[in-house]
Amino acid sequence: MGKRLITRLVWGALTMLGTSVVTFSIAFLIPGDPAKMYAGEQADEETVERIRQEMGLDQPVPVQYLRYVGRVLQGDLGESLITHEPVLLAIWRRFPVTALLALGGLFCWLLLGIPAGLLTARYRDTPVDRTVLVLAMIGISIPTFWLGRVLQYELAYARGWFPVGGYRGLPHLILPCLTLGLVGAGYYARLVHSNLVETLHQDYIRTARAKGLPEWIVLFKHALRNAFIPILTIIGLDAAALLSGVVFTETVFALPGIGAQAVQAIFNLDVPLIMGTVLFSAGLVVLVNLVIDLIYPWVDPRIKGGV
């Protein structure tokens, strides 16, 4: 167990290092001058030049990268070129909104997806099954930003049931969570469905039924738990998908989370903030997968540190 944890941690660190190299290179391959972006469109040349020196942007890119890594190892992600806000603080201040949105989205995924999957697996090849699966397919195919705009227009703008956008409290999160949730739920419905269908054909299920167990115990206690292991893996992998969904959703609803902030940072070529967000998100994905790894043995007692 301990050994596996260490291996995972080392891989996580390597993943983040690789991510940082790639992002940093991309940020510098894009033509554009961060000093000029900082100084403003109308600043004169001398001023821009002085700012460039002050920020160390006149150094060769590899030197800048090594300096950056050195600072990151000391816990300093630098300052935003645009707002001068320390990057770690900028991310940390906006993370609660993103976290609430992501959790709300995940909650919708599971809350809608699992029952739908159960229903379709239980009533396989009936109209219930087909209807739900078609709905699920539609859900999977809809782009987040489009669904977000439609919900925003219909439910918030036209009917006034919800706030249109921005963030002044939890009601502002309902539509974004729903947007994120509806898109993912279809996928989970499919996933639960196909896993359950397979499981329901296993001998032990037939045995359970033959014992005269009520159908819901068969479904929940015997079938779902088994079907849940691959789903858990997918949730881990989907942490990344969730984060990217968050970017779209936050942008559509103008939520002050790290996703919308990252988009702004890219437009402004705010390299420290882009780097910080990428590292933070990569760290998050690594962490989620680590946690999922640790949960496995609990869900499936057959896995005991051996895999």
Added chain:
Amino acid sequence: MKLDPKRIFSALLVVGLMGFLTGGCEETPWRARRGNTLYLTSPDPIRTLDPAIGYDTTSWTYERVILEGLLDYDDEANLIPAIAESWEVTPDGRTFRFQLRRNVRFTHGREVVAEDFKYALERILNPESTSPGAGFFKNIVGASAFIDGLADQVAGIRVPDSHTLEIELTQPDVSFLNVLAMPFAYAVPREIVEAHPEDVARHIIGAGPFKLETWHRGKRLRLVRNPGYYRPGVPGVDAVEVQIGIPDFLSIMMFERGEIDVSSIPPPDFVRITQDPRWQPCLRSRPQNSTYYLSMNCELEPFTDVRVRRAFNYAIDKEKIVRLLNGRAVPANGVLPPGMPGYNPHLKGYPYDPVKARKLLSEAGIPEGYEIEFVTRSRPAEVKITEAIQQDLKEVGIHADLDPVAFPTWLDLSGRRGRLRFTFNAWFQDYPDPSNFLAVLLHSDAIAEVNSNNRSFYSNPQVDRLLDAASGLTDPQKRIDLYRRAEEIAVRDAAWVFLFHPTDYRLYQPWIEGGEIHPVWPLRLEVLRVKGEE
């Protein structure tokens, strides 16, 4: 009891949704109007509130009501006293002397004195502050020595007594008064800046009509009334609440639902909103002091030939572009926008005349189908305009190869000497004086290897001489005459393709008073009032 899975799930679903919905209900409702507070949104992040750093309209909107300067503008953009009760300029136009109002106080209680302005200016010139405004103040005597670390004060900024400030320039320049009305030069208390060197913006204190209450960067900003403000009856509201990072398309929806008090109008909604009788009384507009133009690099072929530059001017139908903008602009005949002192309404410019354009091109030896790279900014509204330009050029046998690039990329490329031949540009006033367009954009001194503000790399000694002479004059009419002559030459030389001056439109809720658009400050928070609120 037998548990039915369907029931369990529907119960869970209901409980979950209920919790979610009620969880937020004790929060402020998002719609109801409450008291004497102004509700706003800002599409862009508020970059800073530190006057040394801010150089964008969003930061300025808030800086200028938290802080206070020597001078401000009246409704017609004439300079008026603010903290400076009176001022005089020596006849040579080089020395400015300000008498400060007594008993103007920062919100932490201390009186504003001349030393505070000296400190603010020296802070900008200090390279450590990385102030983008430093360039505006380099003309002060002793500024260069101070920047280079050869002096520990700027010799040309003097404080004879606590309420007198004297500034001496190396070159005469009456527009320096306008420079002092920019938020860069507003008073900041030294003790506050020195107590928070890492984050001045968050702890900013000034003598303006509002003070900063909360600022969650990228999320929300709240200003509250400064009860000790020296002008009676200002500001008109008790507080200003800004949601940050709300794009235009959302802010208009929020406005229509009554969630906010002021909104801009994004292009796709423009026709619908302006034609809706419901919104007619809420609509305000004013020509913006800015000019959109195409720079033609006068140092590179084919634009070294004035005939080609003129041909491009004749070839492009500006009226069509204005129509594409739903009429939210006026065609440009010259450099200066209509709201700018010195604007010349008689300037003829270049009317749309493709026949003449063709003739000039053939005289210049430009063959049919001539290809030219046209670098543009990938903003959707601008892409539409540049496509129209491409079409017009095609009509006269020029094949413009559109190359839309991201804004930061464009910003970098467009100021590099010898790099771009032909590109799309815009200039917004820093302050309402013709020098801020003509000298900054067309003087040969404004040509630089990188970050050149002279984007056409246009150089005409005659124009330079006129601009130099004008900056030294104190007689406003004579100055304006010289600027007009310089502009006429630049137009005759076809230094740019002069495109258009946009018109600003904004919506104010019917319960808001004072929402006229100001020629210098797009949004003056201190003059807005909520009807029926004291």
